[in-house]
Amino acid sequence: MSNWAAQYNRSRSTHAPAALLQDEEDDDDPMPPAIEQEPEPEPEPETPLEQLTRHWMNERHAPDILPVQDDLLGKLLDHIRRQSDTIQLLRGDPSTSEEEHIRIMLAQTEVERVKFVVRSYVRTRLFKIESYARYIVANEDVQTRITTAERDYASRHAQLIDRHFHNSVLQSLPESQTALDDTPSFMPSMVTEPDTRRAVFAHALRNTVARTPDGKTIDLAKGSLTLIAFAAVAELITRGDVELV
């Protein structure tokens, strides 16, 4: 495949509209990303898709909502749109050769696969937003990490749940029992919060130091894999020093 892709990239340069196809071919197999990225010691800049894949994996493994990668997502979606337009153009062009049709198909498949990752990323965030809707609405720190659309969704969802609880249960209870934020002793809080103490597997991309909430520091050597509480590495994940696997 790599052979083929190289050849393809060379021939492509003669074909102006197909120039957009290049990036897709470079990062050909997006699915098992963590493993793919590891064995490269030279500091090659990540392609947008590799970045997305890393953020996607982080998001899937983190108990809390991570900062949204809005720019990256926008860039990729624009790219997908341009790709699809190019593909449409080439498909409609009768002078497109048989060989090129195969390339078009590969590019299309790749577009579908990138969309899959984007979709999964968005849906993972959506799931967390639903789970922690009330917590997000009350917490401004979290709101800085999500998009406006996600914030709207969170407040809509919190309202939906409240209304359902009210209609099904609370309206029939005595006045003093209708609150949704009681704090009786020996019971968990009624507002579900992400469990940031949950253990995650952190793969260090550079030499770095994790700081646990109780003030201890742990050295993470580059390339090492550590089982550690999420809270200790949350900041490192945002900085890109550590990825979750």
Add this chain to the structure above:
Amino acid sequence: MSDARQFGELATQLVMESRRSTQTDTLLKYNDSLVRSIIREQRDLEKVAVAHVLASAALPNPPPALMIIQTAIARNKRCLLAYHHHRISFLATLYWSLGASLPPLLSAESTSIRAKLSPHEVDYLRSYHASVMSFRAEFSQELDITASITQPPKDLHVLVHVVRDCGVIQTESGSIDFRMGRRFMVRRSDIEHLIVQGYLEEV
């Protein structure tokens, strides 16, 4: 409040239903009568609690009985909410697994799910759907965030077998009339929702 019962016994039954539902991965019928009985118990407990408060107004410390009643009230309430929350989470999961569409859930004929829901749950599903749809509208046409995320696409095209008539569908290669029993080679993204909803089957 019947004296033969312990505090919170009914609520335990309710939570057990949620537990059974999780273990068998099915949605049980909404237990309206049990929910009502617990709500009645709550009102009775509240009255008893108020009576205790009034009677002990002159005492330096609240009587221990009051604390027990308050604990029972708090617990019952949490059990009620847990039961309802468990049900709507189940419904949301089902909703997404059906490709984020309401008709399969709410149509009278296809499944018996609707018969198991309380009217409030049907309302909830409708508003939930509306909320998801307006979130979806934030993304461009290119990306349908409600499409399947269980399997990464491996092929562009897929051979499908039509299980139920679903009329004429627009695909990239023109419109196709999907009649029962036929087979078509079509682009996956054009018809994926039909596979999810059980109209087509992958061969």
